[in-house]
Amino acid sequence: MRIAVCVKQIPDPAAPYELDPETHFVVRPEDQVLDDTDRYGVEVALQLAEAAGDDASVTLVSMSPSGSLQGIRQALAMGADKAVIVDDASLRGADALTTSRVIAAAIGREGYDVVVAGTESTDGYTGVVPQQIAEVLGAPSLTFARKVEAVDGKIRIERQTQAGYDVVEAAPPVLLTVTSGAVEPRYPTFKGIMQAKQKPIDTLTCTDLGVTADNQQVITSVDPVPARQAGEIVEDEGEGHLRIVAMLEEAKVI
Amino acid sequence: MSKQPARARKVDARDFLGLDAKLSPEERLIRDTVRSFVADRVLPEVAEWFEAGTFPKEMAKEMGALGLLGMHLEGYGCAGTNAVSYGLACTELEAGDSSARSFVSVQGSLVMFPILTYGSDAQKQEWLPAMARGDAIGCFGLTEPDSGSDPASMRTAAKRDGDDWVLNGSKMWITNGGIADVAVVWAQTDDGIRGFIVPTTTKGFTAHDIHKKLSMRASITSELVFDDVRLPADAVLPGVRGLRGPLSCLTEARFGILFGVVGAARACYEAALDYAVTRDQFGGPIGRFQLTQRKLVDMLIGVNHGALLALHLGRMKDEGTLEPAQVSFGKLDNVRMALGVAREARSILGANGITLEYPVIRHMNNLESVYTLEGTNEIHTLVLGQAITGLNAFT
Ligand SMILES: Cc1cc2nc3c(=O)[nH]c(=O)nc-3n(C[C@H](O)[C@H](O)[C@H](O)COP(=O)(O)OP(=O)(O)OC[C@H]3O[C@@H](n4cnc5c(N)ncnc54)[C@H](O)[C@@H]3O)c2cc1C
Numbered sequence: 001m002r003i004a005v006c007v008k009q010i011p012d013p014a015a016p017y018e019l020d021p022e023t024h025f026v027v028r029p030e031d032q033v034l035d036d037t038d039r040y041g042v043e044v045a046l047q048l049a050e051a052a053g054d055d056a057s058v059t060l061v062s063m064s065p066s067g068s069l070q071g072i073r074q075a076l077a078m079g080a081d082k083a084v085i086v087d088d089a090s091l092r093g094a095d096a097l098t099t100s101r102v103i104a105a106a107i108g109r110e111g112y113d114v115v116v117a118g119t120e121s122t123d124g125y126t127g128v129v130p131q132q133i134a135e136v137l138g139a140p141s142l143t144f145a146r147k148v149e150a151v152d153g154k155i156r157i158e159r160q161t162q163a164g165y166d167v168v169e170a171a172p173p174v175l176l177t178v179t180s181g182a183v184e185p186r187y188p189t190f191k192g193i194m195q196a197k198q199k200p201i202d203t204l205t206c207t208d209l210g211v212t213a214d215n216q217q218v219i220t221s222v223d224p225v226p227a228r229q230a231g232e233i234v235e236d237e238g239e240g241h242l243r244i245v246a247m248l249e250e251a252k253v254i
Numbered sequence: 255m256s257k258q259p260a261r262a263r264k265v266d267a268r269d270f271l272g273l274d275a276k277l278s279p280e281e282r283l284i285r286d287t288v289r290s291f292v293a294d295r296v297l298p299e300v301a302e303w304f305e306a307g308t309f310p311k312e313m314a315k316e317m318g319a320l321g322l323l324g325m326h327l328e329g330y331g332c333a334g335t336n337a338v339s340y341g342l343a344c345t346e347l348e349a350g351d352s353s354a355r356s357f358v359s360v361q362g363s364l365v366m367f368p369i370l371t372y373g374s375d376a377q378k379q380e381w382l383p384a385m386a387r388g389d390a391i392g393c394f395g396l397t398e399p400d401s402g403s404d405p406a407s408m409r410t411a412a413k414r415d416g417d418d419w420v421l422n423g424s425k426m427w428i429t430n431g432g433i434a435d436v437a438v439v440w441a442q443t444d445d446g447i448r449g450f451i452v453p454t455t456t457k458g459f460t461a462h463d464i465h466k467k468l469s470m471r472a473s474i475t476s477e478l479v480f481d482d483v484r485l486p487a488d489a490v491l492p493g494v495r496g497l498r499g500p501l502s503c504l505t506e507a508r509f510g511i512l513f514g515v516v517g518a519a520r521a522c523y524e525a526a527l528d529y530a531v532t533r534d535q536f537g538g539p540i541g542r543f544q545l546t547q548r549k550l551v552d553m554l555i556g557v558n559h560g561a562l563l564a565l566h567l568g569r570m571k572d573e574g575t576l577e578p579a580q581v582s583f584g585k586l587d588n589v590r591m592a593l594g595v596a597r598e599a600r601s602i603l604g605a606n607g608i609t610l611e612y613p614v615i616r617h618m619n620n621l622e623s624v625y626t627l628e629g630t631n632e633i634h635t636l637v638l639g640q641a642i643t644g645l646n647a648f649t
Contacts (some may be wrong), residue, residue, distance in 0.1 A: 070279050077283060187291055190321030190333035195282050 318388025365392030547599025
């Protein structure tokens with residue numbers, strides 16, 4: 001089973017983000033970390049590969065400036081076999097569809113049975129790239145998996161829904177997105193960290209993949225997040241709970 | 255005045271000298287992995303272990319799975335990292351608790367190291383892979399009730415009986431003694447001091463845990479008693495004779511300590527810094543008083559000096575140029591620094607500083623042990639004194 005995992009290197013969320021004053025894009029430092037949500041995808045991929053046996057392979061696919069490759073190495077150290085990075089200056093500001101086309105081209109070039117992705121990235125939050133990749137690849141997508149297993153040659157997931165979960169399955173080739181918390185991601189082992197140095201990392205350009213960056217996003221302006229409004233203090237004179245229920249309903253959380 | 259004043263942006267209060275940039279990607283990844291492991295597995299529970307006076311034995315397997323046990327050794331299932339990575343792992347473990355670092359130091363540097371360096375092939379095969387996985391736990395017996403800083407005075411002795419050895423005596427203050435599967439025991443023989451590999455199930459071997467400790471409470475410390483312990487001829491470590499054997503192990507373990515205590519000090523400094531900017535007295539945070547700032551800055555400087563020293567010595571170890579006296583320099587100064595930082599931090603936390611709700615007094619008490627073990631502050635002073643004057647002041 002050939003498994004491709006979409007991963008993203010992002011600036012360390014613990015450090016304050018900086019925006020380029022002209023383009024308004026996030027300034028990407030040399031050292032980026034693995035997006036935390038991708039650790040779940042990598043874990044699911046590794047578990048599927050382990051269950052499938054010896055000839056299964058896990059390939060990381062990422063579109064981002066390579067930088068020091070720190071984030072990619074982190075995922076390789078968890079146990080992935082190799083990585084394919086698409087690093088091309090023309091992709092700066094690529095929109096979600098362009099990103100999906102590029103990643104799909106890279107996955108298609110590698111060959112795959114299963115593609116695993118997180119539900120959305122922590123820095124971009126578009127949440128549409130995985131489904132678009134599936135569409136470009138012409139594969140079905142199983143989304144929001146909170147549990148994944150391979151059963152009788154099919155991939156079966158528990159798909160998280162608002163009310164509970166649905167059990168859905170599809171035969172490979174298939175793409176699935178996994179929710180954070182679906183599995184307990186393993187720590188990279190030290191042996192894994194040492195071996196990660198030797199694992200192949202292919203760096204590709206758009207030309208290698210025969211794709212072009214057609215749609216560029218332009219950020220016209222950026223505004224700071226409005227300061228938080230002071231909260232409302234509910235004096236409880238026996239009816240406080242009703243007011244709280246009403247507020248929660250207004251906020252559509254219940 | 256706001257509760258959380260913005261700190262100056264240009265420098266990072268947690269990596270003031272930008273030492274991160276001096277680490278390789280692998281070193282950082284190992285450091286970050288151990289940091290997450292400590293955050294997930296040690297910090298949430300360590301105060302309870304400390305209070306109860308226990309160390310959960312299962313941790314051995316988890317540490318083994320990560321690759322922490324014998325991580326800087328080559329082969330036999332060990333990860334084979336460089337010395338700096340081992341040091342950084344010690345820093346992160348000890349930022350959790352000295353007992354976690356101590357567990358790893360004893361296993362890797364005091365037990366696996368001598369077996370790898372002085373052991374026979376059969377001894378290595380039998381013990382190293384199991385110890386690297388954490389399936390077997392080791393302990394190191396050098397100190398005795400009447401023989402501490404002066405190990406040459408030890409009384410534990412092994413006598414030949416036919417091909418066998420018969421071991422008698424006792425060892426004191428032995429980390430992991432009560433939970434160990436195997437002990438490396440140093441004993442007098444007709445041929446000088448030799449090391450023996452003693453499975454703890456051997457007849458005549460008993461371990462008694464030491465209670466009523468107020469330091470290193472999350473670590474098991476025991477007395478080992480050998481009452482006619484009969485060992486086969488191949489129980490002896492063939493590769494070393496004399497005090498050089500145990501002393502070389504101690505140099506390895508001290509290297510872990512000189513990195514480790516930087517972590518304990520950093521944890522105390524960070525706890526004090528957080529406390530100082532959030533605790534209000536006289537109408538504002540206590541961090542605005544010059545007296546508090548002086549303490550915080552002294553702590554900042556101590557922690558960063560210690561980290562620089564450790565990294566420097568680590569690079570020397572990786573180059574193969576590190577001398578034992580230089581390790582003594584690091585052990586002496588970094589433990590002294592860490593203990594000072596812990597005491598200052600304790601004062602900033604006021605009454606909260608004496609509880610296990612905060613990490614500080616735990617570290618402070620642990621560091622009292624670290625000050626004494628693996629060569630006391632005084633002994634390392636004499637090592638350094640002799641190194642620069644050529645004059646022996648030990649006796
Ligand atoms: C928590 C803990 C864990 C330990 N784990 C282990 C272990 O796993 N294995 C092991 O073998 N040992 C272990 N030890 C023992 C430790 O190594 C000894 O405590 C240490 O070597 C000091 O010996 P001592 O306690 O007998 O003190 P002593 O040697 O009696 O020293 C008492 C005081 O006299 C000073 N002193 C001694 N000689 C001189 C001198 N020549 N000049 C000036 N001052 C001097 C010392 O510096 C100290 O201040 C552990 C100790 C502790 C506290």
